[in-house]
Amino acid sequence: MNDPTQITRILFQDFDPKAIYLFYAIGYLAIAVFIYGVYVQIRKYRRGKSDGSWNELFQRFVEMVKTMATHRTLVRRDKSAGRAHGLIFFGFVLLFIGTATITLEYDILEPLFGVKFWYGNFYLMFSLVLDLAGFGLIAGLIYMMYRRKWLNLPKLDYKRVDRQEGDPDFDRSQYRREDWAFLWSFILIGITGFILEATRLVWLSDSPHVWDYRFWSPVGAMLAHIMQALGLTADGAGSFRPVLWWFHGVLSLTFIACIPFTKIKHIFTAATSLMFKDPLAGRRLPRVPDDQKTAGYKNITDLTWKNLLHLDACTKCGRCQEACPANAVGAPLSPRDVILSLREFANKALSSKELPKEAELDIHGKDVGQVFMETLWSCRTCLACVEICPVAVEHVPIIVQMRRNLVEAGEMEPILEKTLQTIHKTGNSFGESKRKRAAWAKDLPFEIKDARTEPVDILWFVGDYASFDPRNQKVTRSFAKLMHNAGINFGLLFEAELNSGNDLRRVGEEGLYELLATSNIGTLQACDFKSIVTTDPHSFNTIRNEYPDFGGKFEINHYTTLVKQLIENGQIKLKKKLDYRVTFHDPCHLGRYNKGFDAPRDVIKLLGCELVEMARNRDNSFCCGAGGGRIWIPDPVGIEKPSANRMREAGQIEGLDVFIVSCPKDLTMFEDALKTSGYEGKFIVRELIELIDECVEYEVWEEAALPE
Amino acid sequence: MKILVAVKQVAALEEDFEIRADGKDVDEDFMLYDLNEWDDYSLEEAMKIKESSDVEVEVVVVSVGPDRVDESLRKCLAKGADRAIRVWDDSAEGSDAIVVGRILTEVIKKEAPDMVFAGVQSSDQAYASTGISIASYLNWPHAAVVADLQYKPGDNKAVVRRELEGGLLQEVEINCPAVLTIQLGINKPRYASLRGIKQAATKPIEEVSLGDLSLTANDVGAANSMSRVRRMYVPEKGRATMIEGTLAEQAAKIIQIINEFKGA
Numbered sequence A: 001m002n003d004p005t006q007i008t009r010i011l012f013q014d015f016d017p018k019a020i021y022l023f024y025a026i027g028y029l030a031i032a033v034f035i036y037g038v039y040v041q042i043r044k045y046r047r048g049k050s051d052g053s054w055n056e057l058f059q060r061f062v063e064m065v066k067t068m069a070t071h072r073t074l075v076r077r078d079k080s081a082g083r084a085h086g087l088i089f090f091g092f093v094l095l096f097i098g099t100a101t102i103t104l105e106y107d108i109l110e111p112l113f114g115v116k117f118w119y120g121n122f123y124l125m126f127s128l129v130l131d132l133a134g135f136g137l138i139a140g141l142i143y144m145m146y147r148r149k150w151l152n153l154p155k156l157d158y159k160r161v162d163r164q165e166g167d168p169d170f171d172r173s174q175y176r177r178e179d180w181a182f183l184w185s186f187i188l189i190g191i192t193g194f195i196l197e198a199t200r201l202v203w204l205s206d207s208p209h210v211w212d213y214r215f216w217s218p219v220g221a222m223l224a225h226i227m228q229a230l231g232l233t234a235d236g237a238g239s240f241r242p243v244l245w246w247f248h249g250v251l252s253l254t255f256i257a258c259i260p261f262t263k264i265k266h267i268f269t270a271a272t273s274l275m276f277k278d279p280l281a282g283r284r285l286p287r288v289p290d291d292q293k294t295a296g297y298k299n300i301t302d303l304t305w306k307n308l309l310h311l312d313a314c315t316k317c318g319r320c321q322e323a324c325p326a327n328a329v330g331a332p333l334s335p336r337d338v339i340l341s342l343r344e345f346a347n348k349a350l351s352s353k354e355l356p357k358e359a360e361l362d363i364h365g366k367d368v369g370q371v372f373m374e375t376l377w378s379c380r381t382c383l384a385c386v387e388i389c390p391v392a393v394e395h396v397p398i399i400v401q402m403r404r405n406l407v408e409a410g411e412m413e414p415i416l417e418k419t420l421q422t423i424h425k426t427g428n429s430f431g432e433s434k435r436k437r438a439a440w441a442k443d444l445p446f447e448i449k450d451a452r453t454e455p456v457d458i459l460w461f462v463g464d465y466a467s468f469d470p471r472n473q474k475v476t477r478s479f480a481k482l483m484h485n486a487g488i489n490f491g492l493l494f495e496a497e498l499n500s501g502n503d504l505r506r507v508g509e510e511g512l513y514e515l516l517a518t519s520n521i522g523t524l525q526a527c528d529f530k531s532i533v534t535t536d537p538h539s540f541n542t543i544r545n546e547y548p549d550f551g552g553k554f555e556i557n558h559y560t561t562l563v564k565q566l567i568e569n570g571q572i573k574l575k576k577k578l579d580y581r582v583t584f585h586d587p588c589h590l591g592r593y594n595k596g597f598d599a600p601r602d603v604i605k606l607l608g609c610e611l612v613e614m615a616r617n618r619d620n621s622f623c624c625g626a627g628g629g630r631i632w633i634p635d636p637v638g639i640e641k642p643s644a645n646r647m648r649e650a651g652q653i654e655g656l657d658v659f660i661v662s663c664p665k666d667l668t669m670f671e672d673a674l675k676t677s678g679y680e681g682k683f684i685v686r687e688l689i690e691l692i693d694e695c696v697e698y699e700v701w702e703e704a705a706l707p708e
Numbered sequence B: 001m002k003i004l005v006a007v008k009q010v011a012a013l014e015e016d017f018e019i020r021a022d023g024k025d026v027d028e029d030f031m032l033y034d035l036n037e038w039d040d041y042s043l044e045e046a047m048k049i050k051e052s053s054d055v056e057v058e059v060v061v062v063s064v065g066p067d068r069v070d071e072s073l074r075k076c077l078a079k080g081a082d083r084a085i086r087v088w089d090d091s092a093e094g095s096d097a098i099v100v101g102r103i104l105t106e107v108i109k110k111e112a113p114d115m116v117f118a119g120v121q122s123s124d125q126a127y128a129s130t131g132i133s134i135a136s137y138l139n140w141p142h143a144a145v146v147a148d149l150q151y152k153p154g155d156n157k158a159v160v161r162r163e164l165e166g167g168l169l170q171e172v173e174i175n176c177p178a179v180l181t182i183q184l185g186i187n188k189p190r191y192a193s194l195r196g197i198k199q200a201a202t203k204p205i206e207e208v209s210l211g212d213l214s215l216t217a218n219d220v221g222a223a224n225s226m227s228r229v230r231r232m233y234v235p236e237k238g239r240a241t242m243i244e245g246t247l248a249e250q251a252a253k254i255i256q257i258i259n260e261f262k263g264a
């Protein structure tokens, strides 16, 4: 048995002390460059505005560690890439811990306290683990190279949709070069590490302390045997080793020095970005402080440090772009490009010692790094990008903040401007008189209570589309019947209800939003009710998530939740089952925004329908195109509308009878799209309420008796 | 250098409205108030001059009307006007456009602007005479229906293009100071964001009484106007016929009706 203290690796074995000094000098230099780089980055972030995300730091940290340890955001919708990244990530982490362990003993504990532990069994286990880690790292990197080279993924060619060929910042080949440089240098560090290990084994093959234990470094041992078979002698290995050693060492140190200046920095920025993730990002938009002169983001310095950090966290993976409905139909918007443009802008403007002149900080326009107004207006604030981003980049709050600035400068479609003025004047987007808010209820065979004058259990916030759009009014009446029949004590706000403001806020008209929200909150607070219900996911979102910021804390449910309860507890009696083959479209504001994925599906199943999912469902649902105020801006002709794209998807379901929606805007958008995309007659679009209505037999009246 | 812009808060009607009990106007309950569309353009024209000028230009908006008009004035302030003046006295109720012009004239005499802009007309009453009556009271040159303006602060002449019937433009050189009534489409009015309007609430609106202008109740109001509203009513509906038959028959019938209307 060998003396366990002999079983270890002698660092700098047979090195000239001068060489060791030189190595340390290079090491310190690398660390100095690294620290300087980190300083420059932090100085950049500190040039942003403050952000309130410093709360619950510990909790945030734990969440971040969980996310990174499980890699859950990375394996989502791209298992292979996620797993390969896992190999690289864990390989790297282990190798880093390994190196740190050695440093701890060699540079700290041993010289200061004479403590040694890196030998014997510990050393052998250590070798094994690190060998496997290195193997995983290389395997992961090889997959990534394969993916870039042979999978031809459109998201990885970085082709811009918001710039034309010939524009100075159209070309993104630099990104591709950086990716490859990263992969190659990383993999070379791994490979030379193994060769170095093998060379050492060959070199010391007659030392039993080393050779006898070689299989604890299985990869190195295998390579050593191959080298020997190829005729490498111990002497040969000994003379070859220093060259390799220096190559490996300098490459590794260069890699470390480069971290803050290249995409490698995502190791830190992505982790921090995840840590400062806002679970309500986009769902609850930031308020504009009352004393702030202008609203929104005009200059790069208007972004918060957290926004700036998000920009740096982006790894260009392109998942957001893939999920983006605007991008899918060829609009000049890629959420990734917005992030990258701003990042390039921030790096240029905020990295030097002095801030440039104010005029050079403007992020709006057509110049390099600036974001086009067409790009910003293409966004439907559907949150698909925020949802899928593996590193918690929050695109939508940035886009809306930039739109706020456009709104203040009046840079928007004239038709949108008109709508904003209409809403200001009448309190609804239809330009109808307030008095007509509840006109849909006129011919119901029962009276609906006025919640302003008598207490009710449930206050129904109807919303603009459900109130004024003739097609949706039919649904609204059905829902009233349903509630009445279930014996619910409910009421309306009648003409006191104003547009909830959800979409206006996402347009960026913050002042108008505040006006509407505070007015609605005042009205609601003066009423006596237990909870609110709405059929409109947009109103649902803003009342639930945003009104609390303005002092309006109410319990609110989307109707799907309420109806599910009512069916389950027998208050709504289903008299027949439906044998339709159906699919369900998750409205962004119910699904992705508020995780209301299950209630509508449960109801559909209770009705007896056979539910077939579309490929893009639940958190990956594909926006109908109406969000973020886009319902008020006509889509350009000649390119496919997101709603038509969705119809094509549904059309692929064999024997589909009904395309079910649970949002008034969806009903409007998809009934239109059905006609224009050629699926009319193949299947129909229905609001879930209409299907429930089919299953309930009312004793006293018939919808047919009501005017359309 | 000062430009005075005369503005009006107009009423738009709701779809179903009722006539007031006295039969002379629509019941106020059915009116939605907003700044007159033409005034958006005249204010914008003044703002353009202000913003492109090297010398200091003050833009003053003036309106004749009750408290509610403040909201529209605030919108003007939000768009960048420097000051707002509102003249009112209950006795001014029912004043016709000429009397309103007279009141504005008194304000203009006090303010002594270098230019006066007004909209061609108001969208609710459409007399198109307030601006012109100001020119007459002041004895200033005027140009109506201005669709293009070339003028720099300090110039003693302006060149305007006036919109005539049949797509014609008339280019006119006019001595300054002058009164111009501005036509829609001359520029693209800016949007007044609600935040802007809210912030404009801190800018004061000067309230001016008739007395401040050396006018009395005997100068204003319906009784002292040269025209008065006698009644307002919805005329009888025109004829409507349902055309039946095949497509070809329907088309033939429509052609016949058109020809009848053309007098062929």
Ligand code: SF4
Binding pocket: A320, A323, A324, A325, A326, A327, A333, A334, A335, A378, A379, A380, A381, A382, A383, A384, A385, A386, A395, A396
């Ligand atoms: S919110 Fe939706 S439309 Fe907007 S950038 Fe993100 S994915 Fe695209």
Ligand code: SF4
Binding pocket: A313, A314, A315, A316, A317, A318, A319, A320, A321, A335, A336, A339, A388, A389, A390, A391, A392, A393
């Ligand atoms: S923003 Fe997120 S999802 Fe989009 S490319 Fe960057 S890392 Fe990927």
